[in-house]
Amino acid sequence: MSTLHDPEVRGFASDNAAGMHPEVLAAVVAANGGHVPSYGGDPYTRALAQSLRTRFGPGTDSAVVLTGTGANVVALQALTRRWESVLASDQAHVVHDEAGGLEHVAGAKVTALPTVDGLVDPADVERAVKAADNPMRAPVGALTLTQSTELGTTYSLDQLRDLVRVSHDLGVRVHVDGARLANAAVSLGTGPGELTTHLGVDAVSLGGTKNGGGFAEAVVVREAFGLALHRLVKPSMQQSSKTRFVSAQLLALFGGDLWWRTASAANGAARALAEAVSAAGARVTRPVQANAVFAELAPQVAERAAARVPFHVWDPHFSAGFVEVRLVASFDTTAEDVEAFGKVLAEEIAGA
Structure with a gap:
C-alpha cells in the first residue's frame, strides 16, 4: 500500500494526530x-x-x-x-x-x-x-x-x-x-x-x-x-x-521508561510552545503543566493560523472579541515545529 497522507504535515491539533x-x-x-x-x-x-x-x-x-x-x-x-x-x-x-x-x-x-x-x-x-x-x-x-x-x-x-x-x-x-x-x-x-x-x-x-x-x-x-x-x-x-x-x-x-521519555518530550515541547505563543504577541490563558497550551486569539487570526498549522478552537466565546484555542504538543514535536508555528502566529497577528 502506498502512503496516502503527507508525512511532512505537522500541527498541534491533538496528540492523537501523531504516529506511533x-x-x-x-x-x-x-x-x-x-x-x-x-x-x-x-x-x-x-x-x-x-x-x-x-x-x-x-x-x-x-x-x-x-x-x-x-x-x-x-x-x-x-x-x-x-x-x-x-x-x-x-x-x-x-x-x-x-x-x-x-x-x-x-x-x-x-x-x-x-x-x-x-x-x-x-x-x-x-x-x-x-x-x-x-x-x-x-x-x-x-x-x-x-x-x-x-x-x-x-x-x-x-x-x-x-x-x-x-x-x-x-x-x-x-x-x-x-x-x-x-x-x-x-x-x-x-x-x-x-x-x-x-x-x-x-x-x-x-x-x-x-x-x-x-x-x-x-x-x-x-x-x-x-x-x-x-x-x-x-x-x-x-x-x-x-x-x-x-x-x-x-x-x-x-x-x-519509554512512557517517561515520550511524555517528557511532549511536556518540554509544550513549554517551548507557550514561550513562542507569548513571543508572537498572544496571551497564554492557562497554566502550562503538561503537554497542552491554551491561548487567546482574535477569531480571524485563529482561523488563518489554523489553516497553515492545524490546531483547534476550544472556546469560541471566550471573551469579547477573542476565542480560546488549544495547542497540543506530541512526543515527536520538534523545536523546528515550535519555531515555525511561532513565526506563523506572529505573521497572522501582525496582519490582523
Whole structure:
C-alpha cells in the first residue's frame, strides 16, 4: 500500500494526530508471527499484567481495552451500581467528548461539577454527594477526575489525596481518567502508581495512545473491583481477539521508561510552545503543566493560523472579541515545529 497522507504535515491539533513511537511500532512487529492464544491468553498480555501490578501495586488488577472512551466506560461501570450516578469535572471528556457513552452503555447519570482551570474542589464533591442523598435523586457512586486535565493542568499529590479522602469518607469510589497520566506524572516528578492507586484511587484509565501508542489503553483497578472489570470488558465491546498487539504497545511504553521519555518530550515541547505563543504577541490563558497550551486569539487570526498549522478552537466565546484555542504538543514535536508555528502566529497577528 502506498502512503496516502503527507508525512511532512505537522500541527498541534491533538496528540492523537501523531504516529506511533518507533519503539512501540517495533514491539508490535516483534509480537507478530506464529500463533498464540487469543483474547488475552498470550504471553504479552501476561507480561503486561505483571508490569502494571509492579507499577500500581500488588493489590491491583488490570485489563487491556481498545479506546480511551471504552476504558472510562468499563472502569466506571466496575465502580458503580446501576442506580448510582457519577460526578465529573465540567470540562471532563466523559461529559463532553464521549457521545454519552457512559450513559448509553452503563445507564449512569453524569453530574458536572464546577472547576477552576479544570480542577475539581473537594468541597464541591461533598456538596454534590449530600445533595444527591435523596430518594428522588441518583446517589453518587463514583467521582471521575482527569489527570492531566482537559485544560492542561495537573492535580498535585496533595490535591488528589484530599479528593480521595473526602470521596471515600462519603462512600464514593474514585476513578482517574489517565489518557494523559504519563504527562501529569512527568510534570509532578512521580510515577503513574504514585499518582493514583498509591493514593487510594480505585480505578485508572491508563492511556498509551496519546503518548506514542497506536491503539493502546488499559484499565487498572483495586483487586476488589477485579472481577467486575474482567466481566465488563467483553460486553462493553472492548475485548480484542488479538490482544497481544495491544498489550505489546503498552508493554513497550510502561514495561520500561519509554512512557517517561515520550511524555517528557511532549511536556518540554509544550513549554517551548507557550514561550513562542507569548513571543508572537498572544496571551497564554492557562497554566502550562503538561503537554497542552491554551491561548487567546482574535477569531480571524485563529482561523488563518489554523489553516497553515492545524490546531483547534476550544472556546469560541471566550471573551469579547477573542476565542480560546488549544495547542497540543506530541512526543515527536520538534523545536523546528515550535519555531515555525511561532513565526506563523506572529505573521497572522501582525496582519490582523
